[in-house]
Amino acid sequence: MAANRRPTLADVAREVGVSAKTVSRVLNEDGPASAQTREQVLAAVAKLGFQPNLMARNIRVGGPDTTIGLVIPDLANPFFGAVARAIEDTVRERGLTLLMGSSADDPARERALTDKFLARRVSILIVVPSVGADHTHLKAHRAAGLPVVFLDRPGTGLAADSVVSSNRTGAHDGVAHLIAHGHRRIGFVGDLPTKLHTRRERLAGYRTALESAGIPYDRSLLTSAHDQHGASDATVQLLGLPDPPTALFAGNNIVALGIVTELARSGRKDVAVVAFDDVPLAEALEPALTVVAQDPEELGRTAAARALARLDGDRTRAHTITVPTRLIIRGSGELPTDTAREA
Amino acid sequence: MAANRRPTLADVAREVGVSAKTVSRVLNEDGPASAQTREQVLAAVAKLGFQPNLMARNIRVGGPDTTIGLVIPDLANPFFGAVARAIEDTVRERGLTLLMGSSADDPARERALTDKFLARRVSILIVVPSVGADHTHLKAHRAAGLPVVFLDRPGTGLAADSVVSSNRTGAHDGVAHLIAHGHRRIGFVGDLPTKLHTRRERLAGYRTALESAGIPYDRSLLTSAHDQHGASDATVQLLGLPDPPTALFAGNNIVALGIVTELARSGRKDVAVVAFDDVPLAEALEPALTVVAQDPEELGRTAAARALARLDGDRTRAHTITVPTRLIIRGSGELPTDTAREA
DNA sequence: CTGAAAGCGCTAACAT
């Protein structure tokens, strides 16, 4: 049970009676090696349970480590989980290992994570930027060849590739759908903080949709929520207005859960809903939930692909890639004008 | 744009006109240092943008790296996302960085991941074992002091701590709930492969519940599914039987989504459902979904806490910790006997 | 309080 030292290259070499370099050659299929020594080395490796120390190897080779750093707001948010898996799938064949962390949308935590990742000499950095985070400090790293990609939101103070959803257009489409079904008072429950890129863009889409339809913009219809519970409260608040909305637009997946749950709890089937982000069981609700679906897999794939291209020497100007959203009409946006008739 | 070398300790030392060791001392708050040199060193560090190379540091220190390796089946599965976040939250204050990967429940991928993590000298290894994976190879590492914890399922060939849900009891409770409401033909849609620990345990709970009630065990009521689509198919198959079930038990969260979606699609409100695992919007369904809720946060916290205790020298015998599940009754388990009356 | 030398585990660059 003694915490005995892990075997090293030298241990293997000694066991076989060759030099360390020879063992290294066999294991990395570098240079030649006689079939006989190869056999013996491999046998000794197995016997001693030797595993090369990747950190030691990397420090010698000098290049970046075979890791990719990923900062997302919350590991438990299924949206970012899907993004993360797509990134992993994209970089796996390159042998990159994922270094991950949740920022909780806190700039300080985001910075702590990126600093740690940089200290580990990650070969790629993909970040979902927190509101208030500044990325100027990454300039030198980017200049030194480190691919940096911002995901879901643009970064600040650094010209790096960004991959975002078509937030404005998507929100516009969702709200326009509500308007097309006769709604003129549409509540907006956005994410927090209000400075969040996605929040601003989606609100902008909401406003242009109203404008196009000649509907006045009423600030009392704007609310915000950080979590499901907050969204539930916001729903109650909106429906309690003197002149309450007949429809609600959810700013993201978590907010959508809060709104839908609250409406079910209070038995309000007469309120139309469209959500930004698809959610599980959207189809099984009554009415089924109409959504502006994002494509988290495509976001992740694209971000990873950009980063790999940079790693492979792409030196073109940094640019922003927009991944389209898709309006999935399932019914919840059509109340009360249409569906209500059936009831 | 030249990929200029990152500054090293030596660079900082040269800048200040002092030895590398002195810089090291200042940065690690090792040994003493005059206020003056400290100032100068810190200034130079800032000026050059120096960040110590954690890999180099670690190789010298020799101990395990400040990383924790985590292998889960799927980063995009919200259940494991919640587990991962709980682990992260628990180890963050210790300064550990998360190294993660999805095994896709493939033993080869699981092994590839653990090998990579071991090669990086992680200080902790937490694994959700795949069916068919063998963990004998971890024996030496555990003996050398590496904390290994199995999560959600026990490992194979290695006596290490495990943290699992009360699968059998939970499933029993869920099925008993259905029986209590008059159901005697209860379909089981389990996860795959059938050898999966959770599948076996939950099926065992299903069987004991039937036995206690004196209901015969009918193999034709057993189905399996690997994903949401498969669960939908299984539902169709079960409901198409000559003597179809009046209730369905879902073996996990993904299966639950498939069953509920399929029932909604086919308008079958007369089929009762209880699911293992809570899912978002369960409350908003009609009827609301009754579930046997797991506690992913507690699973993650407990696993991480066990691992940290081992890291701190706990040498007690390996044991299995069972995290209780909780039956949340919301209505869907009561059809058709009770709720049907209202309609 | 500070520095010089040695070495962590590995590999690049030369030998042989």
Place this chain on the structure above:
DNA sequence: ATGTTAGCGCTTTCAG
């Protein structure tokens, strides 16, 4: 086909 030397960036050890 194999071995030797040097050195990656850092810290430990031992001297000052």
